[in-house]
Amino acid sequence: MSQEDVRPFSGLRSFLFVPGNHPDKLAKVFTYGADAVILDLEDACAEADKVAARQTVIDVLKQPRSGKGYVRVNAIDTAYCFRDIDTIIGPWLDGIVLPKLENPEELFAVDWAITAYEKERDLPAGSIDLMPIIETAKGMKNLEALCKKPGRMRRFSFGAGDFTRDVGIKWSADEGELSYVRGHMILTARDAGLEPPIDTVHIDLKDEDSFEESVKTGVKYGFQGKLCIHPKQVPSVNQGFMPDTAEIDRAEKIIAAFEAAEAAGSASIQVDGYFIDYPIVEKAYAIRRLAETYR
Secondary structure (H helix, E strand, O other), X not given: OOOOOOOOOOOOOEEEEEEOOOHHHHOOHHHOOOOEEEEEOOOOOOHHHHHHHHHHHHHHHOOXXXXXXXXXXXXXXXXXXXXXXXXXXXXXXXXXXXXXOOOHHHHHHHHHHHHHHHHHOOXXXXXXXEEEEEOOHHHHHOHHHHHHOOOOOOOOEEOHHHHHHHHOOOOOOOOHHHHHHHHHHHHHHHHHOOOOOEEOOOOOOOXXXXXXXXXXXXXXXXXXXXXXXXXXXXXXXXXXXXXXXXXXXXXXXXXXXXXXXXXXXXXXXXXXXXXXXXXXXXXXXXXXXXXHHHO
């Protein structure tokens, strides 16, 4: 049986935001177990501190750390964006998070700038990841155009806070009003051959039940991971976006039974009363690959 149709996947589940102007928080942010940390020069950084915070985040990224280090720069329509990019790019940086992306021209311009600085600073071409956040009506409307020529963009993420504000949607605890756009993002990413996107933050830190449901929703729709705004959210995201023991065991059982049946000339069988054919066993292989990635 062929396993060649393997979707691109980096295995990044949790992206933890931290304000770029808070040295005390920055000093320990890589100890919380997030797959990637986003040092924020945008919304979480006070206007008066934005320029000085550039060097602060560089100093942190230069230190020994586990997990990838990203920086969220300011939006392209601000006076800070390209100066942010110029300042922070170096061998210490894994990726840039670009907020409020709306047009393909913006994506191209930022990608071009990163490429120029990589070349200027003798960095491997394409080594710096670029992850936009889709968080406006225009960005969501233009998503297909953005993904047609993604350049260095391997995946994008979703920002429901700004999106619901921009569109005028009430952001509820069950997030049912986000179903359409979540589905749209998953389908668009898959059609473009990108990695599954990264789901939105959940801002109600006291409502742990709705946060857990938000994680489950992201998994159900097919997102790769989730943006986090507090260290206590990281363990739930890491656990939620990887197969549990029962899923892995069942996948291995399906694979073993199907491979034996296929060798005997059959491509449709039953396992524990469930019909199994090629699409179902492909899902089992996908679960195995996920488990191997996180192992």
